[in-house]
Amino acid sequence: MRLGELTWEEAGKELRKADFVLLPTGSFEQHGPHLPLLTDSIRAEHLSEEVARRAAERGLKILLLPVLPYGVSEHHMRFPGTISVDPLTYISLIEDVGRSLARHGAKRFLILNFHGGNLAPLEVAAARIRSRHGLRTYVLHWTSYAREAILEVLRPSPTWGHACEHETSIVMLYRPELVRRERIRRPRVKARPSARAFYYFDEISDTGGLGDPARASADKARIIVERATEAIVRVLEEILRLEEEMGAAQGGSPAK
Numbered sequence: 001m002r003l004g005e006l007t008w009e010e011a012g013k014e015l016r017k018a019d020f021v022l023l024p025t026g027s028f029e030q031h032g033p034h035l036p037l038l039t040d041s042i043r044a045e046h047l048s049e050e051v052a053r054r055a056a057e058r059g060l061k062i063l064l065l066p067v068l069p070y071g072v073s074e075h076h077m078r079f080p081g082t083i084s085v086d087p088l089t090y091i092s093l094i095e096d097v098g099r100s101l102a103r104h105g106a107k108r109f110l111i112l113n114f115h116g117g118n119l120a121p122l123e124v125a126a127a128r129i130r131s132r133h134g135l136r137t138y139v140l141h142w143t144s145y146a147r148e149a150i151l152e153v154l155r156p157s158p159t160w161g162h163a164c165e166h167e168t169s170i171v172m173l174y175r176p177e178l179v180r181r182e183r184i185r186r187p188r189v190k191a192r193p194s195a196r197a198f199y200y201f202d203e204i205s206d207t208g209g210l211g212d213p214a215r216a217s218a219d220k221a222r223i224i225v226e227r228a229t230e231a232i233v234r235v236l237e238e239i240l241r242l243e244e245e246m247g248a249a250q251g252g253s254p255a256k
């Protein structure tokens with residue numbers, strides 16, 4: 001069920017009933033010579049629907065928000081077309097979405113993220129939403145739940161992670177007409193020190209991508225999506241179970 005397709009009267013009821021209100025977070029950034037700028041947001045749209053559908057089959061009620069198509073992408077700004085939100089703006093925006101949901105009585109806010117650059121600001125925003133507005137907020141990075149299946153099924157090259165065999169496979173599955181197959185080439189990827197540091201993507205890769213997109217396959221994507229969707233729905237079930245236990249430990253006080 002999509003929150004944006006409801007009227008305010010319907011939304012008033014559904015927001016209080018839903019187990020999770022789900023915000024898919026994507027990006028608008030270069031994805032090599034063969035994938036579109038909206039790659040992460042396309043993944044966000046389809047893969048969040050998969051999660052919502054599977055969750056519904058298991059009796060969980062999810063209200064879907066529209067994908068947030070912009071993310072924190074300064075590291076891709078040297079490539080044309082990339083649009084990046086400042087991390088502090090991003091934290092504020094996510095907090096405002098959470099604050100609004102809290103005002104309307106939502107029980108839980110679930111952020112399903114599809115772009116690594118969003119992760120640090122999302123964690124800050126999630127902490128603020130809980131501490132300032134009382135709404136329990138969970139951040140799940142989709143690829144973390146797909147990692148095992150990706151390694152097993154795609155056997156990606158060691159540098160995979162962006163516009164690579166994994167992301168190319170997912171776009172091939174849902175929007176094959178957007179993959180420029182004739183433009184697929186293997187990037188030259190430079191090694192980085194193990195310390196955390198900020199790099200622009202053209203310092204690391206000559207194409208803007210990582211890994212080996214030539215290994216991509218829609219059939220393999222199907223298997224990965226199936227396993228990741230299942231893993232994420234299990235986490236949602238776990239959240240509900242553990243919240244109940246925490247509530248019981250606090251003498252049955254409501255989970256706020």
Ligand SMILES: [Zn+2]
Nearest residue numbers: 039040163167
């Ligand atoms: Zn991506």
